[in-house]
Amino acid sequence: MASHSQDPAHGHQQVEEHIVPVSTYLSIFVALLIATALTTWIAFQDLGNWNVVVALTIAVCKATLVVLFFMHVKYNKGLTRVVLIGALFWLGIMITFTLSDELTRHWEIYPQAWTGMIVPVMRHLLF
Amino acid sequence: MSTTATVENFPNSSAEPQENYLNARYGVRSWLLTLDHKRIGLLYLGTITLMFVVGGIAATMMRLNLLEPQGTLVEPETYNKLFSTHGIVMVFFFLVPSIPATLGNFLIPLMIGARDVAFPRLNLLSWYIFVTGCLLMLYVVFTGGIDTGWTFYPPYSSSYAHTDVFLAAMAIFIAGFSSILTGMNFVVTIHKMRAPGMTWFRLPLFIWSMYATALIFVLGTPVIAVTLLLLGVEKLLHVGIFDPALGGDPVLFQHMFWFYSHPAVYIMILPSMGVISELITAFSRKRIFGYSFVAFSSLAIAVISFLVWGHHMFVSGQSVYAGLIFSVLSFLVAIPSAVKVFNWTATLYKGSISYEAPMLYALGFIGLFTIGGLTGLFLASLSTDVHLNGTYFVVAHFHYVMVGGAVMAYMGGLHYWWPKITGRLYPDLWARFAALIIFVGFNLTFFPQFVLGYLGMPRRYAMYPAEFQSLNVLSSAGASVLAVGYVIPLIYLIWSMKYGPVVGPNPFGTKGLEWTTQSPPPTENFLRTPIVTEEAYNYETAPEPEVVRV
Numbered sequence: 001m002a003s004h005s006q007d008p009a010h011g012h013q014q015v016e017e018h019i020v021p022v023s024t025y026l027s028i029f030v031a032l033l034i035a036t037a038l039t040t041w042i043a044f045q046d047l048g049n050w051n052v053v054v055a056l057t058i059a060v061c062k063a064t065l066v067v068l069f070f071m072h073v074k075y076n077k078g079l080t081r082v083v084l085i086g087a088l089f090w091l092g093i094m095i096t097f098t099l100s101d102e103l104t105r106h107w108e109i110y111p112q113a114w115t116g117m118i119v120p121v122m123r124h125l126l127f
Numbered sequence: 128m129s130t131t132a133t134v135e136n137f138p139n140s141s142a143e144p145q146e147n148y149l150n151a152r153y154g155v156r157s158w159l160l161t162l163d164h165k166r167i168g169l170l171y172l173g174t175i176t177l178m179f180v181v182g183g184i185a186a187t188m189m190r191l192n193l194l195e196p197q198g199t200l201v202e203p204e205t206y207n208k209l210f211s212t213h214g215i216v217m218v219f220f221f222l223v224p225s226i227p228a229t230l231g232n233f234l235i236p237l238m239i240g241a242r243d244v245a246f247p248r249l250n251l252l253s254w255y256i257f258v259t260g261c262l263l264m265l266y267v268v269f270t271g272g273i274d275t276g277w278t279f280y281p282p283y284s285s286s287y288a289h290t291d292v293f294l295a296a297m298a299i300f301i302a303g304f305s306s307i308l309t310g311m312n313f314v315v316t317i318h319k320m321r322a323p324g325m326t327w328f329r330l331p332l333f334i335w336s337m338y339a340t341a342l343i344f345v346l347g348t349p350v351i352a353v354t355l356l357l358l359g360v361e362k363l364l365h366v367g368i369f370d371p372a373l374g375g376d377p378v379l380f381q382h383m384f385w386f387y388s389h390p391a392v393y394i395m396i397l398p399s400m401g402v403i404s405e406l407i408t409a410f411s412r413k414r415i416f417g418y419s420f421v422a423f424s425s426l427a428i429a430v431i432s433f434l435v436w437g438h439h440m441f442v443s444g445q446s447v448y449a450g451l452i453f454s455v456l457s458f459l460v461a462i463p464s465a466v467k468v469f470n471w472t473a474t475l476y477k478g479s480i481s482y483e484a485p486m487l488y489a490l491g492f493i494g495l496f497t498i499g500g501l502t503g504l505f506l507a508s509l510s511t512d513v514h515l516n517g518t519y520f521v522v523a524h525f526h527y528v529m530v531g532g533a534v535m536a537y538m539g540g541l542h543y544w545w546p547k548i549t550g551r552l553y554p555d556l557w558a559r560f561a562a563l564i565i566f567v568g569f570n571l572t573f574f575p576q577f578v579l580g581y582l583g584m585p586r587r588y589a590m591y592p593a594e595f596q597s598l599n600v601l602s603s604a605g606a607s608v609l610a611v612g613y614v615i616p617l618i619y620l621i622w623s624m625k626y627g628p629v630v631g632p633n634p635f636g637t638k639g640l641e642w643t644t645q646s647p648p649p650t651e652n653f654l655r656t657p658i659v660t661e662e663a664y665n666y667e668t669a670p671e672p673e674v675v676r677v
Contacts, residue, residue: 079318090346093433098382101437101449 018075028069035062147550147647162247163650168233169548170254175221175229176617178261181268182216185209187610190572190603196596198589206589207274208290214277216268219299220261222529223391225537226398227344228257228309231337233548235313237641237648238331240322240657245315253308260302267295276587278384281369281377284358293362296355303352306394310344313337322640324659328422331639331663332415335422336401339429343390343397346433351387354380378444385436393432395529396496397425399536400467403489406539407471408664409637410486411478415664416470424463431460441512450509457507464500468493483635484558488539491566495531499524502577517587520580523573531569538565538616545620546634550647551627557619565612571605636672638664 039058047054068074073084148165158166189209192200201209232250236243244250267273273295275283284292317338321330357368358380367373369380408415415421437445437453445453471493480486502524505511515521539562546552575598580586584595591599633642644653661668 087346090433094350094383094386097434097437097449097452098379098386100452101378101382101440101445102376104446104448105444107446107448 171228178220185213190606203589208272222395241320253305257305264298303348310341313341332404333401336425339425340397347387347390354383389436390432395533399533402536402540406489413478416473424466427463485539485543487562492535499527518580519576523576546630553623561615568608575602
C-alpha cells in the first residue's frame with residue numbers, strides 16, 4: 001500500500017511506492033494477450049447486434065486490468081481514485097449527451113402518442 | 128495613492144546586474160536544455176508570437192481581399208486556405224497556449240512560492256512537442272495549405288478534401304499533447320507545491336483560473352486528439368466513422384470536435400479572467416470583491432463548459448430535443464461569467480484607481496468581454512441562432528470573446544508582469560497609446576461584423592453582395608488600425624529588454640509573492656522559502672511603488 005508521510009524536519013513529502021511482483025505484471029500481460037486473441041476471434045464471428053457489445057466488454061475488461069495494475073490504481077487511494085472517477089464521469093457526459101441527440105433524432109416534435117391520448121381525453125371532458 | 132512607477136535618472140546605475148534566471152547561464156544550449164519554468168515560459172512566448180504573426184498575416188490578407196465585393200487579392204480557393212490557416216493557427220497554436228504556457232508557466236511557481244513546477248523535464252518536453260506541432264503546421268501551410276476551416280468538418284475534411292488534412296490534423300494532435308502535459312503539470316504543482324501558509328483560499332485568483340484551465344486541458348484535449356486521429360484512420364483505412372458513404376455519421380464528428388473545442392474557448396478565456404482579477408485589484412489597490420465567488424466561478428465555468436457543446440449544432444441536423452437541452456445549459460454559463468464581471472466592477476468601487484497600461488487593457492477587457500458574452504446569448508437561443516448561425520454575427524461574437532477578451536488580457540498581463548520577466552520597464556506612454564489603439568482598432572474591425580451578420584452576410588466566402596461593401600471596408604480599415612496596435616508593443620517591448628529603465632522587485636507596489644522576489648527572479652525564484660501569513664490582495668499592507676533606476 002502506498003503511503004504518503006510528511007517529513008517534519010524538511011517539510012518534503014516522501015512517497016513510498018508499492019512494489020508489485022514481476023509475476024503479477026506477467027500474469028496481467030498474459031491475460032491481456034489472451035483477451036486480444038479473443039477479440040480477434042470474436043471479430044470473425046457474426047453475433048448480430050451483440051458484435052459491438054461483446055467487443056466493448058472485452059475492451060473494458062482489458063482497460064480495467066491496465067488501469068488497476070499497470071497504472072497502480074489498485075494500490076493508490078484518495079486523489080488518484082478521484083481523478084479516475086472524474087475522468088470516467090467526463091467520458092459519461094460525452095456519451096450521454098451525444099446519445100441524447102442520436103437517440104432522439106427521429107422523434108417528431110409532437111409525438112403521435114400524445115395527440116392520440118390528449119384528443120380523446122379533451123373530447124371526453126368537454127363534450 | 129498613485130501606483131505609477133516613478134522614474135529617476137541614475138546615470139551610473141547600470142551597475143552590476145544581480146544574478147538572475149536570465150544571466151545565470153548563457154548560450155543557445157542553456158536555453159534549449161533549460162528546466163527552469165521561467166525560461167520555458169519565454170520559449171513559449173517566442174514560439175506563440177511567431178505563430179501569431181503567421182495567423183495575423185493570413186487575417187490581413189483576408190481583410191484585404193474583402194475590400195471589394197468580388198475580392199481584390201486572391202482566388203476563392205486561396206481565400207478558403209487563408210481563413211482555415213488563420214483559424215487553426217490562432218486557435219490551436221496561439222490562443223490555447225497563450226496565457227497558460229507563457230504567463231502560467233512563468234508565474235504559477237512564483238505566485239505559490241515554489242522553486243519550479245512539479246515536473247520540470249515534462250515542462251520542457253511539452254515545449255518541444257508544441258514546437259514539433261507548430262513546424263508540422265507551418266509545413267502544411269507553406270506546401271499547399273488546408274481549406275477545411277479550423278473545424279475540420281467532414282465531408283470537407285473527408286470525401287471533398289483537396290488538401291493535406293491528415294498532416295494538419297496530426298499537427299494539432301501533436302500540439303494537443305503539449306497541452307495535456309502542461310495541464311497535468313499545473314494541477315500537480317498547485318496541489319503539491321504551495322509554500323507554507325499558502326492555503327487554497329489565499330491563492331491569487333490567477334492560480335484558481337489556471338487550475339480550472341488545467342482541468343479542461345487534461346479532460347478535453349484527449350478527445351480532440353482521438354477525434355482527429357479517427358478522421359485520419361477513416362481516410363487512410365476507409366473505416367466508416369464520420370463519412371456517410373462508408374456508414375459513418377458526420378454529426379458524430381461535430382459532437383466529438385465540439386466536446387473539446389467549446390471548452391477550448393474557456394481554455395482561452397479562463398486564464399484571461401485570472402489575469403483581469405490580478406490587474407483590477409492591483410490598479411484599484413483593493414481587495415477583490417467576493418473572493419470565493421470569483422474563485423468558484425472559474426471552476427463552475429470549467430464544469431459547465433463541458434455541457435454546452437451542442438449549441439454549435441442547432442442547424443447541423445442535431446435533434447430538436449438535444450438542441451433544447453444544450454440551449455438551456457448554454458444559458459447557465461452566463462451566470463458564473465456575470466459573477467466575475469459584477470465582482471470586478473464592485474472591486475473598482477471606491478478603489479484607488481490608476482490608469483497604467485495594464486489597467487487600460489483590463490478595463491477594455493471588461494467592456495469587450497461583456498459584449499462578446501451577451502451576444503453569445505443570442506446564439507444560445509434556438510430560434511435566433513437559425514438566422515445568425517454561419518453569419519458574420521458569429522465571427523464578431525467569438526472575436527469579441529477571443530480577441531477582445533483573451534488577447535486583451537494576454538497583452539495586459541504581459542505588460543503587468545513584463546518588469547518581473549525582464550527586470551526592465553517599457554515606455555509607459557507608448558504602452559497606454561498602444562492599448563488605446565488596439566481598443567479602437569478592435570471595435571472598428573469587429574463591430575461592423577455584428578451588423579453584417581445580422582443583415583445576413585455569410586462567413587467564409589471570398590465574395591459578397593455589393594450592398595455590404597461599406598461595412599466591409601470599415602472592418603478592413605479597423606483591421607489595419609488593430610495591426611498597428613499590435614506592432615507598437617512588439618517594438619517597444621523588444622526595445623525595453625535592452626534599454627528600458629531597470630526596476631526593483633515591486634515597481635507597481637502591488638501584492639503577491641512574485642513581487643517579493645527580485646526582478647528578474649533568481650533561478651531558484653526565492654532565496655528563502657516564503658511563508659504566507661495573509662490573504663491575497665490585502666492592500667492595507669501594500670508597499671509603496673518603487674523608485675525605478677534607469
